[in-house]
Amino acid sequence: xxxxxxxxxxxxxxxxxxxxxxxxxxxxxxxxxxxxxxxxxxxxxxxxxxxxxxxxxxxxxxxxxxxxxxxxxxxxxxxxxxxxxxxxxxxxxxxxxxxxxxxxxxxxxxxxxxxxxxxxxxxxxxxxxxxxxxxxxxxxxxxxxxxxxxxxxxxxxxxxxxxxxxxxxxxxxxxxxxxxxxxxxxxxxxxxxxxxxxxxxxxxxxxxxxxxxxxxxxxxxxxxxxxxxxxxxxxxxxxxxxxxxxxxxxxxxxxxxxxxx
Numbered sequence: 001x002x003x004x005x006x007x008x009x010x011x012x013x014x015x016x017x018x019x020x021x022x023x024x025x026x027x028x029x030x031x032x033x034x035x036x037x038x039x040x041x042x043x044x045x046x047x048x049x050x051x052x053x054x055x056x057x058x059x060x061x062x063x064x065x066x067x068x069x070x071x072x073x074x075x076x077x078x079x080x081x082x083x084x085x086x087x088x089x090x091x092x093x094x095x096x097x098x099x100x101x102x103x104x105x106x107x108x109x110x111x112x113x114x115x116x117x118x119x120x121x122x123x124x125x126x127x128x129x130x131x132x133x134x135x136x137x138x139x140x141x142x143x144x145x146x147x148x149x150x151x152x153x154x155x156x157x158x159x160x161x162x163x164x165x166x167x168x169x170x171x172x173x174x175x176x177x178x179x180x181x182x183x184x185x186x187x188x189x190x191x192x193x194x195x196x197x198x199x200x201x202x203x204x205x206x207x208x209x210x211x212x213x214x215x216x217x218x219x220x221x222x223x224x225x226x227x228x229x230x231x232x233x234x235x236x237x238x239x240x241x242x243x244x245x246x247x248x249x250x251x252x253x254x255x256x257x258x259x260x261x
């Protein structure tokens with residue numbers, strides 16, 4: 001069935017592909033907002049950020065993100081149909097491992113990109129837009145500067161041109177990418193206190209982890225894991241001691257090596 005769908009997709013006209021990809025990215029945005037706000041209601045008492053009303057700027061940036069994400073998806077489609085991106089359609093155990101491989105590759109790549117975006121000469125142009133929202137909420141996931149949005153998207157396409165992943169791996173990664181992004185911008189902590197003490201789960205990022213980055217922007221640069229923050233010494237000293245709590249500005253400990261250069 002997958003082969004039949006891919007055959008149809010390769011032969012579809014742009015009049016069919018463009019609305020389909022735009023609809024897909026719009027669906028992702030609306031799903032994140034609806035599901036995210038529902039989770040916020042369920043865990044409202046475990047706030048890790050001040051939950052304030054969505055601002056018009058966030059709505060505008062979210063719409064821009066949908067359009068830009070669609071553009072990146074269209075470019076990826078073009079590269080795939082022209083043989084630049086090669087994807088496997090086979091099924092097997094190693095295809096499922098692609099999900100983990102892609103998560104780890106992109107986790108490191110986005111950590112590096114994120115650190116770069118915090119450089120004092122780059123930050124005002126690219127990343128300050130996202131940090132205007134110190135108290136994340138679901139829609140904040142999409143409140144990005146267009147240049148940063150394109151940067152992340154192009155980074156993903158570069159990885160796909162280098163690493164010949166399977167369709168299973170790509171679909172699984174993209175799904176988890178949205179899940180992790182939503183969790184990071186909930187503004188509430190759905191995970192129990194025991195999460196940060198578990199030998200495996202403690203390495204996986206949480207809402208607290210990313211909320212602390214919005215509150216203390218020279219810490220917690222990771223996306224899916226906290227591995228690279230631990231390795232490079234950029235993990236907030238308030239994580240996990242303040243897990244599930246709002247961390248006010250001025251409460252961070254010294255971390256001279258992790259501040260923007």
